[in-house]
Amino acid sequence: xxxxxxxxxxxxxxxxxxxxxxxxxxxxxxxxxxxxxxxxxxxxxxxxxxxxxxxxxxxxxxxxxxxxxxxxxxxxxxxxxxxxxxxxxxxxxxxxxxxxxxxxxxxxxxxxxxxxxxxxxxxxxxxxxxxxxxxxxxxxxxxxxxxxxxxxxxxxxxxxxxxxxxxxxxxxxxxxxxxxxxxxxxxxxxxxxxxxxxxxxxxxxxxxxxxxxxxxxxxxxxxxxxxxxxxxxxxxxxxxxxxxxxxxxxxxxxxxxxxxxxxxxxxxxxxxxxxxxxxxxxxxxxxxxxxxxxxxxxxxxxxxxxxxxxxxxxxxxxxxxxxxxxxxxxxxxxxxxxxxxxxxxxx
Amino acid sequence: xxxxxxxxxxxxxxxxxxxxxxxxxxxxxxxxxxxxxxxxxxxxxxxxxxxxxxxxxxxxxxxxxxxxxxxxxxxxxxxxxxxxxxxxxxxxxxxxxxxxxxxxxxxxxxxxxxxxxxxxxxxxxxxxxxxxxxxxxxxxxxxxxxxxxxxxxxxxxxxxxxxxxxxxxxxxxxxxxxxxxxxxxxxxxxxxxxxxxxxxxxxxxxxxxxxxxxxxxxxxxxxxxxxxxxxxxxxxxxxxxxxxxxxxxxxxxxxxxxxxxxxxxxxxxxxxxxxxxxxxxxxxxxxxxxxxxxxxxxxxxxxxxxxxxxxxxxxxxxxxxxxxxxxxxxxxxxxxxxxxxxxxxxxxxxxxxxxxxxxxxxxxxxxxxxxxxxxxxxxxxxxxxxxxxxxxxxxxxxxxxxxxxxxxxxxxxxxxxxxxxxxxxxxxxxxxxxxxxxxxxxxxxxxxxxxxxxxxxxxxxxxxxxxxxxxxxxxxxxxxxxxxxxxxxxxxxxxxxxxxxxxxxxxxxxxxxxxxxxxx
Numbered sequence: 045x046x047x048x049x050x051x052x053x054x055x056x057x058x059x060x061x062x063x064x065x066x067x068x069x070x071x072x073x074x075x076x077x078x079x080x081x082x083x084x085x086x087x088x089x090x091x092x093x094x095x096x097x098x099x100x101x102x103x104x105x106x107x108x109x110x111x112x113x114x115x116x117x118x119x120x121x122x123x124x125x126x127x128x129x130x131x132x133x134x135x136x137x138x139x140x141x142x143x144x145x146x147x148x149x150x151x152x153x154x155x156x157x158x159x160x161x162x163x164x165x166x167x168x169x170x171x172x173x174x175x176x177x178x179x180x181x182x183x184x185x186x187x188x189x190x191x192x193x194x195x196x197x198x199x200x201x202x203x204x205x206x207x208x209x210x211x212x213x214x215x216x217x218x219x220x221x222x223x224x225x226x227x228x229x230x231x232x233x234x235x236x237x238x239x240x241x242x243x244x245x246x247x248x249x250x251x252x253x254x255x256x257x258x259x260x261x262x263x264x265x266x267x268x269x270x271x272x273x274x275x276x277x278x279x280x281x282x283x284x285x286x287x288x289x290x291x292x293x294x295x296x297x298x299x300x301x302x303x304x305x306x307x308x309x310x311x312x313x314x315x316x317x318x319x320x321x322x323x324x325x326x327x328x329x330x331x332x333x334x335x336x337x338x339x340x341x342x343x344x345x346x347x348x349x350x351x352x353x354x355x356x357x358x359x360x361x362x363x364x365x366x367x368x369x370x371x372x373x374x375x376x377x378x379x380x381x382x383x384x385x386x387x388x389x390x391x
Numbered sequence: 392x393x394x395x396x397x398x399x400x401x402x403x404x405x406x407x408x409x410x411x412x413x414x415x416x417x418x419x420x421x422x423x424x425x426x427x428x429x430x431x432x433x434x435x436x437x438x439x440x441x442x443x444x445x446x447x448x449x450x451x452x453x454x455x456x457x458x459x460x461x462x463x464x465x466x467x468x469x470x471x472x473x474x475x476x477x478x479x480x481x482x483x484x485x486x487x488x489x490x491x492x493x494x495x496x497x498x499x500x501x502x503x504x505x506x507x508x509x510x511x512x513x514x515x516x517x518x519x520x521x522x523x524x525x526x527x528x529x530x531x532x533x534x535x536x537x538x539x540x541x542x543x544x545x546x547x548x549x550x551x552x553x554x555x556x557x558x559x560x561x562x563x564x565x566x567x568x569x570x571x572x573x574x575x576x577x578x579x580x581x582x583x584x585x586x587x588x589x590x591x592x593x594x595x596x597x598x599x600x601x602x603x604x605x606x607x608x609x610x611x612x613x614x615x616x617x618x619x620x621x622x623x624x625x626x627x628x629x630x631x632x633x634x635x636x637x638x639x640x641x642x643x644x645x646x647x648x649x650x651x652x653x654x655x656x657x658x659x660x661x662x663x664x665x666x667x668x669x670x671x672x673x674x675x676x677x678x679x680x681x682x683x684x685x686x687x688x689x690x691x692x693x694x695x696x697x698x699x700x701x702x703x704x705x706x707x708x709x710x711x712x713x714x715x716x717x718x719x720x721x722x723x724x725x726x727x728x729x730x731x732x733x734x735x736x737x738x739x740x741x742x743x744x745x746x747x748x749x750x751x752x753x754x755x756x757x758x759x760x761x762x763x764x765x766x767x768x769x770x771x772x773x774x775x776x777x778x779x780x781x782x783x784x785x786x787x788x789x790x791x792x793x794x795x796x797x798x799x800x801x802x803x804x805x806x807x808x809x810x811x812x813x814x815x816x817x818x819x820x821x822x823x824x825x826x827x828x829x830x831x832x833x834x835x836x837x838x839x840x841x842x843x844x845x846x847x848x849x850x851x852x853x854x855x856x857x858x859x860x861x862x863x864x865x866x867x868x869x870x871x872x873x874x875x876x877x878x879x880x881x882x883x884x885x886x887x888x889x890x891x892x893x894x895x896x897x898x899x900x901x902x903x904x905x906x907x908x909x910x911x
Contacts, residue, residue, distance in 0.1 A: 253774045255764050262761055265750030272709065272739060272747055273762035273817070274730035333752045 072385055074335075075326040076377040077342055080370075084345060088352035095352050108347035109240040110299050111317055115325070115343040116247050116336070117291035118318035123251075124284045125264040125331025126183060126190030131292040131318055132311025133201030134172045138296025140205045140214060142168025143306020147216035157218045164217070168300070169293045175201055176289015180282035198315070205308035214306030226301035236298050243291065247336055260284055264331025313364075320367060321346055324374040346370075410473035412437045412600040413458065413569055418467035420453050425806070427453040429624040430467065435569065435600040440591060440614050442632075443604045445621035445644055446837060451604050454621070455571045458602065459491035460484030482511065488568035492558045492575055500547035504540055505529035508561050532560050536590065552579050559590070570594055571602045576610065588614050606863070608637045609898055620644055623836065637894065641866055645837050652841060653870035654848045660873075661685035662720070664825045664857045665737070667706060670715035675701040677881045678715070683825060683857045688847065690872030690892070691861040694901050698881035699861050700742065703827040706859075707732050707739035720824065733762055736824035740814055740831055742861075744807075748814050751803040755793065756784040758802050758813050763820030787816040792842055808839025815846055826850060829861040844871065869894060877901065 070078050088095040114131050121128040146164035149156055175197060182193035228235040251257035259280045262270040271277050292314075300306055325342030327334030346367070353363050411434040420428040428450045435441050443451045456462040457469070460478030468475055471487060478484040481491075498507050508529050514521040529542040538556040546554060555575065562570060572591075576584045591601060591614055605611060611618060612632060619629040620643040627643050645652050665683040670676055676698040683689045693699040704710040706717055708727030717724045719735055729739070741747035749758055760780050763769050769780050781798070788798050791812040793805070802813055811831065818826060831847075832840045850856045862868055868875055875892050877885045877900040884900040887893075 249774075253777070255770055255775060258757065258761075258764060258775065261753060261757070262750055265753050266747070268747040269741075269749055270761070272707070272729055272741055274728075274733040274765070275761075276730070328752070330752075332750060 071381060074338060075324075075381055076374055077324055077326065077338055077345065080324065081341070081345055084349055084352065088349075088356070092352065092355045095355055100351065100355075104344070104348045104351050105237060106234045107351070108344045109234075109236040110295055110302070111314075111321060111347050112240050112340055112343040113243055113295040113298070114292055114314050115318045115321035115339050116243060117288040117295070118315075119247075119322050119325075119327055119334055119336070119339050120260060120284045120288045120291070121190065121194075122319070122322050122327045122329065123260045123264045123331060123334055124281055125267065126281075126284075127194065127319060127329075128179065128190070128285065128288050128292075129194040129315045130175060130179060130197035130201055131288065132314035133198045133205065134175050134289055134292040135296035135299060135311035135314060136205045136308050137175060137201050138168040138172035138293040139300040139303075139310055140208050140306045140308055141171040142297055142300055143214035143217055144208065146218060146221060147214060147306075150218050151216060157220055160218055161221050164221070165297050168297050169290065172293025172296055173286065173290045176286045176292070177282075179289060180285035183285055184278040184282035202308065209306065209308050211308065217300075217304065217306070219304075222301050222304040224301070225298060226304065236302070239294070239298060243294070244336070244340060251336055256280065256283065261332055264328075264333075266332070316371070317346060317367070318343075320371045320374070323371065323378065326378070328378070329375070410470075411435060412472060414470040414473075415454075415458070416468055416470070418454070418457060418464045418469070420450075420457065420462060421465050426624050428457075428464070431621070431624070431626045433619060433626065433629075435602060437568070437598040437600050438595045439616040440595060440601045440603050442611050442615040442618045443602060443621065444611065444618050444640060446840075449621040449644070450624040451621055452573070453624075455491060455493075455573060455602060455604065458484070458569070459489060459571055461491075485565070488566050489571070490562035490565075490567055490569070491571035491573070492555070492562050493573045496554055496558050498546050498554060498557060498561075501545065503543050503545050504533075504549075504557050505542035507546055507557055508532060508542075508564060510561075512564070532564055536560055536563065537586065552583050555579060556583075559587070563590075563594075567594070567599050569600050569602065571604075573604045574606065575603075576605070576607070606865070607898075608640065608865075608894070611635065611640070622646055645840075647837075652837075652844075653866070654841075654844050656688060656848045656871060656873075657686075657852050658873040659686040659852075659855075661855060664720055665706065665859065666718040667702070668716050668718075670702060670705060670717070671713045672698070672701045672705045672710050673713060675710075675881055676705065679878070679881075679883045680715075681859075681876050681883070681886075683859050685824070685855050685857050686851055687873045688851055688858045688860055688871055690868040690875030691859060691878065692863075692865070692868045692875055692897055692901075693878035693884075695863065696880075697878040697901075699878045700829055702878070703739060703829050703859060703861050706827060707737065709739070733821050736822065738762075738818035738821050738823040738826050740818060740826065740828040742830035742833060744810055744814055749802050749810060752801055754799045755788060755802055755805070755813055756781060756798040759784040759787055759798070759816045759820065762817055766820070769820075783820070784816070787819055788813075790819075791816045791846065806836070806839075808835035808842070811835050811839060811843060812846075815843070822854075823850075823856055825857045825859065827859045827861070830863060831860070832862075832864060832867065847871065865894060865897065868892070868897065 094100055117131055118128055142164040145167040146160045149160035149163060179193055179197055182188040183190050225235055259275050262275060263277050263280055267277050299310060321343040322339055325339035327339060350363055413435040415431060415433040417430040418428055419430055431454060445451050453462060457464050460481045460483050505525055509525055514524045526542055533540050538560060540553060540556060546557060575587060579587060595601060615632045617629060617631050618635050620627040622644060642648060662685050663682055664685055668680045670679045679702055691699045691702060701710050705712050706727060708729050717727060719737060760769055768783060770776055784798050788796050793809050793812050802810055832843050847858055851858060860872055869892060872892060875887045876883055877897055879900060887896055
C-alpha cells in the first residue's frame with residue numbers, strides 16, 4: 045500500500061503543473077516561510093494599502109534589526125541542539141549596565157561623552173557576554189540541560205537587572221548615544237541596519253566558511269559522532285553560548301540607544317520571538333540544520349506581520365495570541381515537511 | 392473471500408495432519424526505498440523450532456515484526472491455525488498467543504521487574520493496582536522459569552543477561568502458542584544459554600511453535616528443527632537442520648561461494664603499529680594485551696559484552712583507561728584522545744553509524760570532511776577551503792563507490808551500505824596507518840559487504856595499513872583475518888594464527904570453559 049502511495053505521489057509530481065511542483069520544491073527546501081510571506085504581503089497589502097508603502101517598509105526594516113540580531117544569536121544555540129531562554133535577559137542586563145555606566149560617567153564629567161559611550165558599550169557587552177559565558181560553562185562543562193541552564197539564567201539576570209535599577213528605567217545617558225546608534229542615518233539608511241548587515245555577513249562567514257561554524261552544525265547533528273571525529277565538542281558548545289550571549293548583548297546596546305533608557309524588562313518577549321523566527325526560518329529544534337538567510341527573513345517576517353496587525357488595529361494582546369498560534373503552526377509544518385522529505389527518499 | 396480460502400486450503404491439510412500453526416503466504420513489505428520482504432512464504436508447526444537465518448538486512452526483523460503484529464504486511468496473508476488473520480497491533484498478536492523477545496529490550500529501566508512483567512496487563516482491583524497479586528504472580532512466573540531474579544529489583548540494576556530473562560518471562564507470562572526469539576543468546580553466558588535451551592524445549596513440548604533468529608551455526612544445530620534462509624527480502628530456501636552444513640548456510644545466505652565472497656588478503660606484516668599491554672577498562676576489560684602490525688588484519692572476536700568493543704574504544708580514547716599501556720607506532724600514548732589518535736594516524740570506525748558515526752541530516756560531503764577539517768587540505772588558518780573540500784570528497788566518494796555519487800545530498804537518504812562507505816571515506820581523509828573497525832559490515836547488504844572487504848584488502852595491501860577488525864560476524868573473522876584474538880568476559884582467551892583460525896577453535900573460546908559447564 046505504502047509503495048503505491050509513494051508511486052502515485054511521484055507520478056502526480058511529475059505530471060502536475062509547474063506551479064504545483066514549484067510549491068513542493070519550495071516547501072521542501074525552505075519550509076513554510078515563503079508561503080507565510082506570500083500570505084502576509086497579499087493579505088495585508090489588500091487590507092491596508094499603507095502596508096506596502098516605502099515609508100512603512102523602511103520602518104519595518106529598521107524595527108526588524110533588533111529581532112534579527114537576537115534571532116541569529118538564538119540560531120547558534122539551536123544549531124548545537126540546545127536553545128537559549130536567557131537572550132531577553134541578556135539584552136536587558138546589557139541595557140541596564142551600559143545605561144548606568146554612561147549615566148554615571150556623564151553625571152560626574154559632562155564633557156566626557158565619548159568616553160562615557162565607549163565605556164558604557166563595553167561594560168554592557170561585557171555584562172551580557174559574561175552571562176553567555178556562564179550559560180556555556182553550565183551547558184558544556186557541567187552538563188546542565190540548556191533548558192534549565194538558560195531558564196535559571198533568565199531568572200538570575202532579570203532579578204539582577206531589576207535589583208540594579210529598582211525597577212525604574214535608567215535615564216541620563218548622553219543624547220549623542222541615541223542620536224547616532226539609535227536614530228542616526230548614513231546615506232539615508234539607519235545605523236542599526238548597518239550594524240545588522242555586518243552581523244549577518246559575519247554570521248554567514250562563520251557558519252559557512254569556518255571550522256567553528258561547521259562544528260556547530262556537526263555537534264547539533266550528532267555530538268557523539270563529532271567527538272569521535274576529534275572535535276572538542278565541549279569547547280564549541282561553550283563557544284556557541286558565548287557567541288549567543290555576545291550577539292544578544294550587541295542587540296541590547298542597539299536597543300538601549302533606540303529607547304534612550306536602560307530598562308530591565310525590554311527583553312521579555314525575546315526568547316519566544318527569536319525561537320519563533322528560527323523555527324519559522326526552518327532551523328531544526330533537533331539541532332544540526334538551519335539556514336541563516338531564512339532566519340533573517342523569518343525575523344523580518346515576524347516584525348512585518350506585527351506591523352501589519354498594528355496597521356489594521358489588532359490589539360497587542362491579541363497579537364501575542366496570533367504569534368503563539370503561528371509558532372505552533374510553524375512547528376507542525378516543520379514536522380510535516382520532515383515526514384514528507386523522508387517519504388521523498390524514493391527519488 | 393478469506394473464509395472460503397481458508398476452507399479450500401485448510402481441508403487437505405487437516406486430512407494430512409494439523410494445519411501449520413502459522414502460515415505466511417507471499418508476504419511482502421515495502422519501506423521507502425527498500426523492499427524489505429518480497430513474497431516470502433513461511434510456516435511454523437506446533438512444537439518445532441524454526442530458525443530464521445540471514446544477514447542483517449535480509450528481512451528477518453521485518454518478518455518477525457509482522458508476525459508479532461508490530462508491522463502490517465503490504466501484500467500476502469497470514470494464517471493462524473488455518474484462519475486468515477490480521478494483527479492490528481502487538482497487543483492484538485499477544486492476545487492470540489504470539490509473543491516476541493526482541494534484541495532491543497522493551498523494558499522500562501526505571502520500573503521494577505514485576506512492574507515490567509505486567510506492563511500493559513496490570514492486575515487491578517476496583518480501579519487500583521492490585522500490587523500484592525502482581526507480586527505473587529511475578530514470583531510464580533519467575534519461579535516456574537527458574538530465573539533467579541527478585542521481582543522488586545529495578546530493571547536498570549540488572550545485567551544484560553538478567554534483563555533478557557525479564558524479557559523472556561514477560562513473553563511467557565500468558566497463554567502462548569508462538570514465541571519469537573531474536574538472537575536471545577547474544578548476551579548470555581554458556582550456562583544461561585543452556586538454561587534458555589531447556590526452556591525452549593519445555594515450550595515445544597507444550598506445543599508452542601518457536602521462531603528463532605540467530606547468527607550462530609552451533610545454535611542452529613543444537614536446537615533447530617528447520618531453517619529458513621532469507622536474503623535481500625526473499626526466501627532462499629527452507630531446509631531441515633540435518634541437511635544444513637555451515638558452509639552451505641553461508642552460501643545460501645550470501646548467494647556466493649565463500650571463496651568469491653571474501654577476498655584473499657596478502658599477509659605482509661611490517662612495523663608494529665599498535666601494542667596494547669595489560670589494558671584494563673572499568674569492569675569491561677581486564678589486563679588485555681594485543682599487537683597489530685602494518686600490513687595485516689587482526690581479528691578481535693568474542694560475544695557481545697566480552698569487552699572487545701571497549702578495547703577498540705579505549706585505544707581511540709573514548710573509554711577511560713584504568714591500567715595498562717598503549718603504544719602507537721612505537722610512541723607510548725598515556726592519555727589517548729580521539730583528536731590525538733587521529734593526528735597520529737589511527738582511525739576508529741564505531742559499530743553504530745547512526746548513533747555515533749554520521750550527521751544524518753548533513754550532506755555526504757560534510758560527513759566525509761568532518762574529521763579532516765583541521766588538515767591543511769581542508770582549511771587554512773581561518774577559513775575552510777570549500778573548493779578543495781568538494782573535490783577531495785567527490786574523489787573519495789568515487790573511490791568508495793558511493794551511489795548515487797551526489798555528495799551534497801543528506802546522508803540519511805542513502806542506504807546502510809552507502810552510509811558505511813561514507814564512514815570509510817571519512818576515515819580515509821586522515822590517511823590512516825591503523826584502522827580499528829568495530830562491526831564494519833553490520834546491517835549492510837551483501838553487495839556493500841564485498842565492497843567493504845575489497846576496501847580492507849586495498850588498505851592493507853596497497854597502503855600497508857593495519858586493521859583491527861572487531862566483529863561478531865564469525866565468517867568475517869574466519870576468512871579475512873591473519874591473526875585473531877578471542878575475548879571472553881573482558882579477558883584475552885586465545886590468540887589464533889593462520890590455519891588455527893577455525894570456527895570450532897574460536898567458538899570454544901567464546902563460552903565458559905567446558906570443564907566448568909560439566910561441573911555445573
